[in-house]
Amino acid sequence: GESVGLHLPTLSVQEGDNSIINCAYSNSASDYFIWYKQESGKGPQFIIDIRSNMDKRQGQRVTVLLNKTVKHLSLQIAATQPGDSAVYFCAEISTGYSTLTFGKGTMLLVSP
Amino acid sequence: DAGVTQSPTHLIKTRGQQVTLRCSPKSGHDTVSWYQQALGQGPQFIFQYYEEEERQRGNFPDRFSGHQFPNYSSELNVNALLLGDSALYLCASSLKNRVSKNIQYFGAGTRLSVL
Numbered sequence: 001g002e003s004v005g006l007h008l009p010t011l012s013v014q015e016g017d018n019s020i021i022n023c024a025y026s027n028s029a030s031d032y033f034i035w036y037k038q039e040s041g042k043g044p045q046f047i048i049d050i051r052s053n054m055d056k057r058q059g060q061r062v063t064v065l066l067n068k069t070v071k072h073l074s075l076q077i078a079a080t081q082p083g084d085s086a087v088y089f090c091a092e093i094s095t096g097y098s099t100l101t102f103g104k105g106t107m108l109l110v111s112p
Numbered sequence: 113d114a115g116v117t118q119s120p121t122h123l124i125k126t127r128g129q130q131v132t133l134r135c136s137p138k139s140g141h142d143t144v145s146w147y148q149q150a151l152g153q154g155p156q157f158i159f160q161y162y163e164e165e166e167r168q169r170g171n172f173p174d175r176f177s178g179h180q181f182p183n184y185s186s187e188l189n190v191n192a193l194l195l196g197d198s199a200l201y202l203c204a205s206s207l208k209n210r211v212s213k214n215i216q217y218f219g220a221g222t223r224l225s226v227l
Contacts, residue, residue: 008152034215034216036218041220042220042221043116043202043204043218043219043220043221044155044202044218045218046215046216046217049215089154089155091154097168098143098160098168098206098208099145099157099160099168099170100145100147100155100157100204100216101157102154102155102156103154104153104154105153105154
Protein backbone atom coordinates (compact mmCIF):
# COMPACT_ATOMS: atom_id res chain seq x y z
CA GLY A 1 0.00 0.00 0.00
CA GLU A 2 0.99 3.63 -0.27
CA SER A 3 3.19 4.98 2.46
CA VAL A 4 1.75 7.44 4.92
CA GLY A 5 5.23 8.24 6.17
CA LEU A 6 6.64 10.61 3.55
CA HIS A 7 8.50 13.58 5.09
CA LEU A 8 7.81 12.42 8.64
CA PRO A 9 10.36 12.31 11.45
CA THR A 10 11.81 8.81 11.58
CA LEU A 11 13.02 6.71 14.49
CA SER A 12 15.15 3.70 13.55
CA VAL A 13 15.76 1.00 16.17
CA GLN A 14 16.99 -2.56 16.37
CA GLU A 15 14.68 -5.42 17.23
CA GLY A 16 14.55 -5.88 20.99
CA ASP A 17 15.40 -2.25 21.79
CA ASN A 18 13.01 0.00 23.65
CA SER A 19 11.51 2.82 21.56
CA ILE A 20 10.35 6.23 22.70
CA ILE A 21 8.16 8.35 20.44
CA ASN A 22 7.45 11.93 21.46
CA CYS A 23 4.60 14.28 20.75
CA ALA A 24 4.00 17.92 21.62
CA TYR A 25 0.40 19.07 21.77
CA SER A 26 -0.79 22.64 21.50
CA ASN A 27 -4.17 22.93 23.20
CA SER A 28 -4.01 23.32 26.97
CA ALA A 29 -7.77 22.55 27.07
CA SER A 30 -7.19 19.02 25.79
CA ASP A 31 -8.15 16.49 28.43
CA TYR A 32 -7.88 13.16 26.65
CA PHE A 33 -5.09 11.75 24.52
CA ILE A 34 -4.77 8.70 22.28
CA TRP A 35 -1.88 7.06 20.48
CA TYR A 36 -2.64 5.47 17.13
CA LYS A 37 -0.50 3.21 14.93
CA GLN A 38 -0.92 3.39 11.17
CA GLU A 39 0.59 0.75 8.91
CA SER A 40 0.97 1.30 5.20
CA GLY A 41 -2.36 0.98 3.41
CA LYS A 42 -4.38 0.82 6.61
CA GLY A 43 -6.34 3.16 8.82
CA PRO A 44 -5.08 4.26 12.25
CA GLN A 45 -5.28 1.56 14.93
CA PHE A 46 -5.86 2.40 18.61
CA ILE A 47 -2.90 1.61 20.88
CA ILE A 48 -3.45 3.29 24.25
CA ASP A 49 -5.16 6.31 25.77
CA ILE A 50 -4.70 8.54 28.80
CA ARG A 51 -6.77 11.18 30.55
CA SER A 52 -5.37 14.49 31.68
CA ASN A 53 -5.80 13.58 35.36
CA MET A 54 -3.14 10.88 34.92
CA ASP A 55 0.55 11.15 34.12
CA LYS A 56 1.27 7.53 33.22
CA ARG A 57 -0.64 4.57 31.87
CA GLN A 58 0.66 1.13 30.95
CA GLY A 59 -0.58 -1.40 28.47
CA GLN A 60 0.91 -4.53 27.00
CA ARG A 61 4.49 -3.58 26.03
CA VAL A 62 3.45 0.09 25.78
CA THR A 63 3.49 2.97 28.24
CA VAL A 64 2.19 6.48 27.71
CA LEU A 65 3.54 9.39 29.72
CA LEU A 66 1.82 12.77 29.93
CA ASN A 67 3.48 15.98 31.07
CA LYS A 68 0.82 18.70 31.11
CA THR A 69 3.24 21.36 32.29
CA VAL A 70 5.12 21.30 28.99
CA LYS A 71 2.25 19.82 26.94
CA HIS A 72 4.20 16.71 26.01
CA LEU A 73 3.24 13.08 25.44
CA SER A 74 5.46 10.10 24.91
CA LEU A 75 4.86 6.52 23.86
CA GLN A 76 7.30 3.92 25.07
CA ILE A 77 7.39 0.53 23.34
CA ALA A 78 9.28 -2.21 25.14
CA ALA A 79 11.20 -4.90 23.25
CA THR A 80 10.35 -3.42 19.86
CA GLN A 81 9.52 -5.95 17.14
CA PRO A 82 9.57 -5.65 13.33
CA GLY A 83 5.77 -5.73 13.42
CA ASP A 84 5.87 -2.44 15.32
CA SER A 85 7.17 -0.66 12.21
CA ALA A 86 4.54 1.92 11.31
CA VAL A 87 3.68 5.60 11.61
CA TYR A 88 2.62 6.61 15.12
CA PHE A 89 0.28 9.53 15.76
CA CYS A 90 -0.75 11.17 18.98
CA ALA A 91 -4.25 12.66 19.01
CA GLU A 92 -5.97 14.94 21.49
CA ILE A 93 -9.56 15.70 22.40
CA SER A 94 -10.55 18.98 23.99
CA THR A 95 -13.02 19.36 26.82
CA GLY A 96 -16.57 19.50 25.46
CA TYR A 97 -15.67 18.03 22.10
CA SER A 98 -15.40 14.48 20.80
CA THR A 99 -13.29 15.03 17.72
CA LEU A 100 -9.65 14.09 17.35
CA THR A 101 -6.84 16.52 16.54
CA PHE A 102 -3.84 14.59 15.28
CA GLY A 103 -0.16 15.44 15.61
CA LYS A 104 2.25 15.18 12.69
CA GLY A 105 3.29 11.57 13.24
CA THR A 106 6.55 9.68 13.62
CA MET A 107 7.68 6.78 11.48
CA LEU A 108 9.17 3.89 13.46
CA LEU A 109 11.47 1.54 11.55
CA VAL A 110 12.52 -1.66 13.31
CA SER A 111 15.44 -3.64 11.91
CA PRO A 112 15.73 -7.41 12.59
CA ASP B 113 -17.74 -8.78 14.44
CA ALA B 114 -16.99 -6.53 11.47
CA GLY B 115 -15.00 -3.42 12.12
CA VAL B 116 -15.42 -0.15 10.24
CA THR B 117 -15.80 -0.78 6.52
CA GLN B 118 -15.36 1.78 3.77
CA SER B 119 -16.05 1.70 0.05
CA PRO B 120 -14.65 2.00 -2.47
CA THR B 121 -11.00 1.41 -1.57
CA HIS B 122 -9.68 3.46 -4.47
CA LEU B 123 -11.28 6.04 -6.72
CA ILE B 124 -10.06 8.20 -9.59
CA LYS B 125 -11.97 11.34 -10.59
CA THR B 126 -11.31 14.44 -12.67
CA ARG B 127 -11.50 18.05 -11.57
CA GLY B 128 -15.04 19.37 -11.26
CA GLN B 129 -16.62 15.99 -10.73
CA GLN B 130 -18.52 14.87 -7.66
CA VAL B 131 -17.77 11.85 -5.47
CA THR B 132 -19.57 9.85 -2.80
CA LEU B 133 -17.72 7.73 -0.27
CA ARG B 134 -19.42 5.25 2.04
CA CYS B 135 -18.84 4.00 5.56
CA SER B 136 -20.39 1.32 7.75
CA PRO B 137 -19.56 1.74 11.44
CA LYS B 138 -18.40 -0.93 13.81
CA SER B 139 -21.29 -2.98 15.18
CA GLY B 140 -22.91 -1.20 18.13
CA HIS B 141 -21.49 2.23 17.29
CA ASP B 142 -23.77 5.19 16.59
CA THR B 143 -21.37 8.04 15.76
CA VAL B 144 -19.39 8.46 12.55
CA SER B 145 -16.56 10.93 11.97
CA TRP B 146 -14.80 11.63 8.68
CA TYR B 147 -11.17 12.64 8.28
CA GLN B 148 -8.98 13.65 5.33
CA GLN B 149 -5.38 12.47 5.34
CA ALA B 150 -2.96 13.97 2.83
CA LEU B 151 0.19 12.02 2.08
CA GLY B 152 2.71 12.39 4.89
CA GLN B 153 0.27 14.20 7.18
CA GLY B 154 -1.95 13.33 10.10
CA PRO B 155 -5.70 12.98 9.55
CA GLN B 156 -7.70 16.23 9.56
CA PHE B 157 -11.23 16.26 10.97
CA ILE B 158 -13.97 17.00 8.42
CA PHE B 159 -17.23 16.44 10.33
CA GLN B 160 -19.05 14.14 12.72
CA TYR B 161 -22.53 12.65 12.49
CA TYR B 162 -24.74 11.46 15.33
CA GLU B 163 -28.48 10.77 15.25
CA GLU B 164 -28.46 11.52 11.52
CA GLU B 165 -27.29 15.10 12.03
CA GLU B 166 -23.99 16.85 11.56
CA ARG B 167 -22.85 17.65 15.11
CA GLN B 168 -19.40 19.09 14.64
CA ARG B 169 -17.49 20.35 11.64
CA GLY B 170 -13.85 21.06 10.94
CA ASN B 171 -12.38 23.71 8.69
CA PHE B 172 -13.62 22.34 5.37
CA PRO B 173 -15.65 24.18 2.69
CA ASP B 174 -19.31 23.53 1.95
CA ARG B 175 -18.26 21.39 -1.02
CA PHE B 176 -17.85 18.70 1.62
CA SER B 177 -21.16 17.35 2.86
CA GLY B 178 -22.40 14.21 4.45
CA HIS B 179 -25.26 12.13 5.58
CA GLN B 180 -26.00 9.52 8.21
CA PHE B 181 -28.67 6.90 7.73
CA PRO B 182 -30.97 5.30 10.34
CA ASN B 183 -28.70 2.23 10.41
CA TYR B 184 -25.80 4.58 11.41
CA SER B 185 -23.95 4.16 8.12
CA SER B 186 -22.70 7.35 6.53
CA GLU B 187 -21.73 8.98 3.25
CA LEU B 188 -19.25 11.71 2.49
CA ASN B 189 -19.93 13.78 -0.63
CA VAL B 190 -17.47 16.13 -2.26
CA ASN B 191 -18.62 18.43 -5.07
CA ALA B 192 -16.59 20.34 -7.65
CA LEU B 193 -13.46 18.30 -6.99
CA LEU B 194 -10.10 20.06 -6.91
CA LEU B 195 -6.66 18.55 -7.37
CA GLY B 196 -6.01 19.31 -3.69
CA ASP B 197 -8.83 17.00 -2.66
CA SER B 198 -6.62 14.03 -3.52
CA ALA B 199 -6.11 12.22 -0.22
CA LEU B 200 -7.00 9.22 1.90
CA TYR B 201 -10.47 9.67 3.37
CA LEU B 202 -10.93 7.90 6.68
CA CYS B 203 -14.11 7.06 8.49
CA ALA B 204 -14.08 6.46 12.24
CA SER B 205 -16.90 5.17 14.41
CA SER B 206 -17.54 5.45 18.13
CA LEU B 207 -20.32 5.16 20.68
CA LYS B 208 -21.67 8.39 22.12
CA ASN B 209 -21.35 8.08 25.88
CA ARG B 210 -21.85 10.75 28.49
CA VAL B 211 -19.69 8.94 31.03
CA SER B 212 -16.41 8.69 29.21
CA LYS B 213 -14.55 9.72 26.11
CA ASN B 214 -14.94 7.20 23.37
CA ILE B 215 -12.22 5.63 21.34
CA GLN B 216 -12.69 6.14 17.63
CA TYR B 217 -12.09 3.08 15.48
CA PHE B 218 -10.95 3.70 11.92
CA GLY B 219 -11.63 2.00 8.62
CA ALA B 220 -8.91 1.38 6.04
CA GLY B 221 -9.94 4.46 4.09
CA THR B 222 -10.76 5.39 0.53
CA ARG B 223 -7.87 6.65 -1.59
CA LEU B 224 -9.21 9.43 -3.84
CA SER B 225 -7.09 10.67 -6.72
CA VAL B 226 -8.25 13.78 -8.60
CA LEU B 227 -6.68 14.26 -12.04
